[in-house]
Amino acid sequence: MTEPARLEVQNLTRAFDGRRVVDDVSFRVEAGQVACLLGPSGCGKSTTLRIVAGVDMQDRGRILVDGRVVCDGANRLPPEARSIGLMFQDFALFPHLPVSENVAFGLKGGFRANRARVTDLLERVHMLRHLDSYPHELSGGEQQRVALARALAPRPGVLLMDEPFSGLDERLRDGIRDETLALLKDEGTAVLLVTHEPVEAMRMADLILLMRSGRIVQQGAPYNLYNAPVDRQAAAFFSDINVLQGRVQGALTDTPFGQFLTPGMPDGCEVDIVIRPQHLRIDFDRAGQGPAPTPENGQAALARVVRARYLGRESLVEFATEHSGIALNATVPGVFLPPAGTPMWLMLRRDRCFVFPRG
Template sequence: MLTATPRLEMTQLSRDYDGVRVVSDLSLTLSPGEVTCLLGPSGCGKSTTLRMAAGVEGPSAGTVNIDGERVADASFSLPPEQRSVGLMFQDFALFPHLDVARNVAFGLKGSRSEKAARVTELLDRVGLSNYGTKFPHQLSGGEQQRVALARALAPRPAIMLMDEPFSGLDNRLRDGIRDRTLDILREEGTAVLLVTHEPDEAMRMADKIALMRDGRIVQIGAPYTIYAKPVDQKAAAFFSDVNVVHGVVQDRQTETPFGLFLTPGLVDGADVEIVFRPQHCRLDFDRKDTPVHPTVEHGVPARGTVIRARFMGNQSLVELEMDHDGSLLKAVVPGVFMPPVGTPLVLSLRRDHAHVFPCATQSRVSNPWDTPKD
């Protein structure tokens, strides 16, 4: 069975600055019409990776291929204008001395009538049909963003590279403009590589998320997979608040105040973290005369005392000081739930949404072929 050639393929890509490696051994492929988000904190190498894909910078090692053709390696780098890539940045970079029509036409090849037809088509698609004679300073931020999109799409690039393009927009406009932008890009069959540090934006836009940390991709997959099956505690915490309960492995399981958790891949004595999100918790009032019993779904409840409760609009966030070790754990409750400070509650968690990881300071993973010693 034949497989389609990736639109963009980066293989074992690295980039050094003054002897410091900022992108390390990165491999990533994009297919036509696919939106891939490079997601991670500031300084993790996202924008550097995008610049290498664009041809603004060359790699120190590794290769970049576009539609199966080599465009960069450690010895050469094809310039951006020869790569069939569109570029969109957070400042839009429109030419202030050119009107909208001439901004969109900039870089187009062909006859005057062909250019005019393409400009008219794109301004209509981005909802700016009557804006051709306006100048950038006469436009709102959302309108400037749409002009920038039209200009980037005008040459029909195979790949669109976007570096935080929506970060300067008002929150009320952002969702609608993002959705319309993606619709147009998918209609064009353009492969999209989007850089963002906002998990919500990546979850909303991406077909595939590549989670970066310290210059490396630590996990890649569909948004649901990245969220629901994080590779480690830091990956889980990047998408939302998490609760962490510590334990020690004994007989391939770990005892916690919330019951036993199976830890078959770790040796006895290994330190582990049980990680779960506040929205996967359940709170009950502490009724000493009718205790809350363990269930298969929620395990064993543990007692704590309310230290803070806040209403967040459509849900409430309750923070507890736990009796067993004084740690602070959070629970999210739908609607309004504002128990007074000092109220005793019992907290339980969805065991099927809990994750067990070795502590970051050690990873004593056992060999399944080890034989027990006498």
């Protein structure tokens, strides 16, 4: 018999004014796993989180924690009885309580009865020296660490995190994310994290739940979502993309890079061939001069530089193809700033292209 998930959501649906903002959402989060609800603003991810937390009510569907139904429309446990911890983007620390009492707030007996648990957590988030400090005396990063310790103090089976790093200085985020992830894994807590930032989801999640218009359009490991997107929009959510448009004839589609195999697509079907900028290759040696390069399959396309910009770790070069004027972007590690108008041969990594019906 399969072990129950730490958190399981089944067919969750919620509508406001006749519009479904959460539409038949289902997923599982195992103990020790970090799952991320990812999507643009208004896609339904925060509403899903609030329903799981118990501060909003679904119209249909069930929520289970360790196999126990905590809400199914007919029966509903209050938030404090669900073994679910909450951590919000504003941290919501009590300004009149010192750090020690903030962390102990949800524990029976307060700080005196739970000194060992509180001091252990504060030590693990590097905040023990601030035991007697008040929230207004702490930086944003320090408040975030205290909020994390407070959320974990009662040992919840599930921790819900709503954009917890959005208020932090960008320079602090990576370090605090890594520290947070290490502590969550240490505790074995199942985590449901809401974010609209793909980089954050890729960095923290074991499981990404990509949402759009109230539905989960794709779920899986970060590697799978990035390398096998379900559609053009999913590909574009994780990075910039180049799009070649064409029409299928005999399972082939003509492009400036030669014909692409598009099996399974009916004749006359319009398709988008998608490639990320880092997989568009430049022939630096020829720089548009001499005969076209001969890639392993397909062909090279002649293009001219429109603009080149240095972004720090890499350079972004914007091109227009010579004959059709199609706009293409390529990223190159380090500094590469050819002048506008420079002709260059471009090649595609066909194994890294995605083909989707145009919708």
